Amino acid sequence: MVARIQMIESEYAEGKLKELYDQFNGKMANILKVHSLNPNSLEAHFNYYKVIMFGKSPLPRKVREMIATVVSVTNECFY
Template sequence: GPRGELDNILRIHSLNPPSMEHHFVLYRHLMRGPSPLTREQREMIAVVVSAENDCFY
């Protein structure tokens, strides 16, 4: 986190380390894999979805 503490998402993944690898594989595929959307468009969608879900990640 911004003050040096561990983000909750990383705390959860620390309970099952392989889950973090799978999470990042999925993230990389969604954000950088083949798509008609640009990376910027994908990031804008992610921001809107996070805001709608009241998620600050």
């Protein structure tokens, strides 16, 4: 599935956006890349994701991933 939101691909990134892309070795998911026009938003989304998926929680990571998958399917978001 292709995003309908304009995105800056990693090979065209500059400045802060390039630094963020470099953290992913050019393999950033579209769900994050849709923020590429606003690197501060991308950084905030990524930090939020890290807290939700990797932060301390009573839920194991695989359960959190399953919840995210169910929510995405329910919302017809196939990233």
